[in-house]
Amino acid sequence: MSHIDSHSGKTGMETQMDTSQIEQQLSQCLALQRADFQSSGVESYAERCQHLLNLKALILDNRDALMDAISQDYGNRSRHETLLAEIIIASDDINHSLKHLKKWMKVQKRKVDQTMYFGARNRVIPQPLGVIGLITPWNFPVNLAFSQLSAVFAAGNRAMVKMSENSRNLTRLLIQLVPQYFPPEKLQFFEETGTVGIAFSKLPFDHLIFTGSGATGRKVMAAAAANLTPVTLELGGKSPAVIDPSYPMSTAAERIMFVKQFNAGQICTNVDYLFVHESQQDMFIHHAQNWVNKHVPDIQSRDYTSIIDDTAFNRLMHCLADAEAKGATVINLSNQQPDAENRKFPVILVLNSNDTMEIDTRETFGPVLMVKTYQDQQQVVDYIARRDHPLAFYPFSHDKSLVSFYVENIMSGGVSVNDALFHVSQLDLPFGGVGASGMGHYHGHEGFLLFSKLRPVFYQAWFSGMKFLAPPYGKFADRMLKFLLRFKS
16 A cells, blocks of 8 residues: 655655656756856846846836735735835845946955065956855745745856745745746756755755754754755744843833734744843833733734744644743733734733743744743853854943953844844844854845856966076075075964
């Protein structure tokens, strides 16, 4: 009797055939793009600009359809959030690349050691790598795919993009739209059907960038290692915030609760847990309650985004039940119950959590905020230092020395001071994690550099003194080497 795949309902033989077909399709696309890259030569500034303009046109010409597809994938996605965090930011990223591309592409002059190589020249030439693989998550699929493509195309590369299984409607729309703007030898999108991600990671790309969970990131990196494919990992983790007792609590609560409800908290750089001084916990709860009552009075509103799928919804429910059973205090700020049918989840605070609870040991990725108390700043540093480096860190303070203390002693991928999340939308700042929260950076110039080979080229002068140092070595060579040793000392 044939084995039945529990996800697809197909026999093992059918699944094996599908996997073989997928691998063949992916390999053919890679071969097509690589052949075009090798035969076409390095793209000019004008060609790259046109590709970036086409990329922006794809977004703006079809923004309503893209927004509708994303909302269908979520069940409900706030159109305002999609417009702000997907359409506008991705378009701005492309505009930033267009504005600075000519400068980024310039050949760089580097110094030459004139003692040994008089008259020679050194240059660094940014050159495209070839074919780049992108593995894109579901939470900001347009933003992440197109901001990365902006850097990929600015550097003169081709691209293959593997989308999330939770972005089926969007992926199918993009597969339909992309040929109107790009030939397949420049850009292709692929839908996840269950086995595409594994096959995609095994391709011998010239660079692979993955955005998603740490667990999946490890698998991607292991698969890429077989081909020695360079990998950039944009992961997540538990990003903390801390409020200085002298900082206005109403302002801190307003800014933290805004990002906590944005996209229903499904953001890798969201505030996962918060430190407030032990004397101010009740004050924070009061201000957080007021903000939620004013701005999120009804979680059934079209302005409030759904949790992406049943698995994620049930995980949040389980984490809260586990925490409460082990002694945590759960505060529902809106007094509205989670709605499993529409996957709407209210904004919730969790007090008195600890490492025995699941919510304390894995990324929350939802509108749930753990609130911890502290007595002094070193206590905050020590707690965070014992854990994996977070993707982001958010200190709230007007005391410059205190902010410097936190920034110097708490390592994270990025920092926003007196707010949360918004360092990610600064196009001239590199974005990326450190340690368990990722490796490598992109955005702006760093994105261009990530997908370029900074190729060093040495141009020898018409005359080279090195010929006098050729064997057999005699007295002249001895004198010359002694002189150089003295000169360099």
